[in-house]
Structures are given as structure tokens and as C-alpha cells.
Amino acid sequence: MKALNNLAMAQLKIDANMAALATLRALLKVEPNNEKALYRKSKALTATSQTDEAMGVLRRVTRLYPANIQAKADLVKLQAKNKKYRDAQEKMSKRMLGLDVIEKEKADAEEAAKKRTSLITYGVVIGAVACAALATYVKIR
Numbered sequence: 630m631k632a633l634n635n636l637a638m639a640q641l642k643i644d645a646n647m648a649a650l651a652t653l654r655a656l657l658k659v660e661p662n663n664e665k666a667l668y669r670k671s672k673a674l675t676a677t678s679q680t681d682e683a684m685g686v687l688r689r690v691t692r693l694y695p696a697n698i699q700a701k702a703d704l705v706k707l708q709a710k711n712k713k714y715r716d717a718q719e720k721m722s723k724r725m726l727g728l729d730v731i732e733k734e735k736a737d738a739e740e741a742a743k744k745r746t747s748l749i750t751y752g753v754v755i756g757a758v759a760c761a762a763l764a765t766y767v768k769i770r
Contacts, residue, residue, distance in 0.1 A: 646676040664694050
């Protein structure tokens with residue numbers, strides 16, 4: 630087990646990620662809850678852009694070994710990276726379909742409606758103050 634674990638680490642260091650994954654899969658068949666092997670598998674999966682699977686492995690590591698702070702930190706980083714990627718994909722899709730223009734027009738229309746409402750409110754308030762001032766002026770005379 631130690632030899633396979635060390636081999637996988639060496640493969641990760643020289644960026645032979647697919648070979649490292651094969652080594653780690655062989656190791657995890659024998660010892661499925663090996664903390665180092667699972668963590669290294671998440672690193673290899675991340676390096677090969679398999680982020681969803683890497684997050685699953687990191688969740689498993691954090692469940693099995695709650696004291697593994699590095700796995701928790703990597704999981705948070707990977708989740709943030711994944712969210713940023715998905716937001717960019719969604720934004721690009723909206724731009725391709727022309728939905729971003731529709732949303733911008735809708736936001737502009739809502740903003741204009743708010744301005745109209747506030748102007749009407751100010752007009753009513755100013756009118757009420759003017760009427761009160763006029764009434765006071767008339768009473769004084």
C-alpha cells in the first residue's frame with residue numbers, strides 16, 4: 630500500500646495525472662478508505678478537470694476524516710471555482726440566446742417605474758405642503 634501511495638504521489642508531482650489515477654484506483658480497490666489515496670485522487674481529478682468527481686471524493690474524505698483540514702479547504706476552493714465556472718457558463722448562454730438584453734431592458738423598465746413613482750410621491754408631498762402653507766396664509770390675513 631505504501632509503495633502504491635508513494636508511486637501515485639510521484640506521478641502527481643511529474644503531472645502524470647492519468648497514471649496517478651490508475652495507481653490510486655488500484656490502491657483504493659484494496660483499501661477503499663485510505664485517506665491519503667482518496668485525497669490524492671481528488672488532486673488528480675482536479676488536475677484533469679473532473680471537478681464534480683473530485684468534489685465527491687473530497688466530501689467523502691471530509692466525512693470519513695473530519696480532522697483533515699486541508700481536504701475541507703480544498704473542497705471549499707473547488708466549490709467556489711465550480712460556482713464561478715457555472716455562473717460564467719450561464720452568462721454566456723444568456724448572451725448567446727439574447728436573454729441578457731431582455732433582462733437589461735426589464736431592469737431598466739423597473740428602474741424607470743421606480744423613478745416615476747418617486748416623482749409622483751414628491752409632487753403629492755410638495756402639493757400638500759403648498760396647500761397647508763396657503764391655508765395658513767389665508768387664516769392669518
